[in-house]
Amino acid sequence: MPRGEHISKKQLEDSGETARQLMHKARGEHDFAAHGSASGREPILQVRGLVKHYPLTQGIVIRKQIGAVKAVDGVDFDLGQGETLGIVGESGCGKSTVAKMLVNLERPTAGEIRYKGEDISKLSGRALKAVRRNIQMVFQDPYTSLNPRMTVGDIIGEPYEIHPEVAPKGSRRQKVRELLDVVGLNPEYINRYPHQFSGGQRQRIGIARGLALRPEIIVADEPVSALDVSVQAQVVNLLDQLQNDFDLSYVFIAHDLSIVRHISDRVGVMYLGRIVEIGSEDEIYEHPTHPYTQALLSAVPVPDPEAREHRERIILSGDVPSPANPPSGCRFRTRCWKARERCALEVPALAVPAEFRGVEGPAAHDSACHFAEEKQVVP
Numbered sequence: 001m002p003r004g005e006h007i008s009k010k011q012l013e014d015s016g017e018t019a020r021q022l023m024h025k026a027r028g029e030h031d032f033a034a035h036g037s038a039s040g041r042e043p044i045l046q047v048r049g050l051v052k053h054y055p056l057t058q059g060i061v062i063r064k065q066i067g068a069v070k071a072v073d074g075v076d077f078d079l080g081q082g083e084t085l086g087i088v089g090e091s092g093c094g095k096s097t098v099a100k101m102l103v104n105l106e107r108p109t110a111g112e113i114r115y116k117g118e119d120i121s122k123l124s125g126r127a128l129k130a131v132r133r134n135i136q137m138v139f140q141d142p143y144t145s146l147n148p149r150m151t152v153g154d155i156i157g158e159p160y161e162i163h164p165e166v167a168p169k170g171s172r173r174q175k176v177r178e179l180l181d182v183v184g185l186n187p188e189y190i191n192r193y194p195h196q197f198s199g200g201q202r203q204r205i206g207i208a209r210g211l212a213l214r215p216e217i218i219v220a221d222e223p224v225s226a227l228d229v230s231v232q233a234q235v236v237n238l239l240d241q242l243q244n245d246f247d248l249s250y251v252f253i254a255h256d257l258s259i260v261r262h263i264s265d266r267v268g269v270m271y272l273g274r275i276v277e278i279g280s281e282d283e284i285y286e287h288p289t290h291p292y293t294q295a296l297l298s299a300v301p302v303p304d305p306e307a308r309e310h311r312e313r314i315i316l317s318g319d320v321p322s323p324a325n326p327p328s329g330c331r332f333r334t335r336c337w338k339a340r341e342r343c344a345l346e347v348p349a350l351a352v353p354a355e356f357r358g359v360e361g362p363a364a365h366d367s368a369c370h371f372a373e374e375k376q377v378v379p
């Protein structure tokens with residue numbers, strides 16, 4: 001659509017998007033204003049149209065691409081300054097791939113990752129190195145992510161080898177001791193090896209390493225999933241406290257909605273490479289409008305036995321389709337009890353659904369469903 005051309009009211013109603021979103025789409029631009037962080041904070045990270053396709057090849061001598069695994073296929077979100085955004089979804093929905101692209105371990109196939117307004121997804125060399133310092137990752141499995149042959153001091157201090165400007169050689173051990181203290185470990189453990197620590201302690205070491213360069217953003221990829229339930233809360237509380245102490249912004253990835261609730265200001269629910277619903281913690285847990293979110297919530301453990309009896313369990317039929325061949329239209333439709341013909345034909349936009357537009361209240365948040373409706377699942 002050429003500049004200056006108007007978008008009709010009908011187009012707007014049919015698409016479920018805002019006029020600004022449609023205009024940007026028509027111009028092939030990403031809309032950086034439309035996903036303003038709902039928490040009202042200044043966005044530190046803006047992700048638009050993020051795509052990662054892994055090529056599927058055939059043949060040994062002559063390799064031919066026969067398709068692609070659409071691991072991430074058009075993800076948009078904002079991360080506000082000092083905010084925690086939880087990203088939740090089943091195994092294989094693309095959460096880790098998003099995380100890897102945010103910290104530049106993977107290059108996006110398309111889309112933009114703006115850090116303080118600058119697209120960092122295409123940076124290289126010095127400029128990339130400078131930005132990477134500010135966005136660090138905490139990995140899922142503290143048993144495999146720490147080198148067993150390195151001492152804790154060397155593991156935590158390793159980032160200083162790449163960024164010596166943060167800590168000159170003489171000051172490094174002292175800095176590592178301080179970091180051990182910050183994450184609740186005895187600084188005297190600096191010469192110990194990973195196998196001498198418990199799972200929770202190892203994750204604290206991973207967090208200390210993530211903090212070494214004083215980043216502004218931490219991307220935590222299932223940081224507590226490999227830990228005992230009793231230890232999970234301690235590590236989540238530590239992350240919460242560090243956020244206050246160091247003014248950190250978090251992207252916190254998990255496969256379980258119950259884990260991210262405590263720590264998240266906002267939550268995005270992913271399904272087969274896309275975010276299907278995103279909103280504040282209250283909007284997602286108390287006023288979900290997407291059937292997939294409602295199904296995930298219905299599986300969250302409820303401690304109160306009486307409340308448990310009254311809650312409705314939504315059992316989804318079938319398996320998650322292959323990301324190499326996702327369903328047309330709405331990707332969730334093959335497992336959705338509400339699916340109708342429209343769902344196979346039209347991709348639902350991640351926007352406030354038509355029925356909630358102009359309505360004040362927690363149901364009016366972004367949900368990619370043609371037949372979105374509010375349903376309270378957790379009693």
Ligand SMILES: Nc1ncnc2c1ncn2[C@@H]1O[C@H](COP(=O)(O)OP(=O)(O)OP(=O)(O)O)[C@@H](O)[C@H]1O
Pocket residue numbers: 054069070071089090091092093094095096097098255323
């Ligand atoms: N390097 C790769 N090459 C090909 N396919 C890949 C690659 N990495 C991931 N995938 C595929 O992309 C999809 C998304 O994977 P990803 O690890 O991001 O999902 P996830 O939601 O983090 O799952 P999990 O919780 O199990 O880690 C999966 O189908 C996975 O098999």
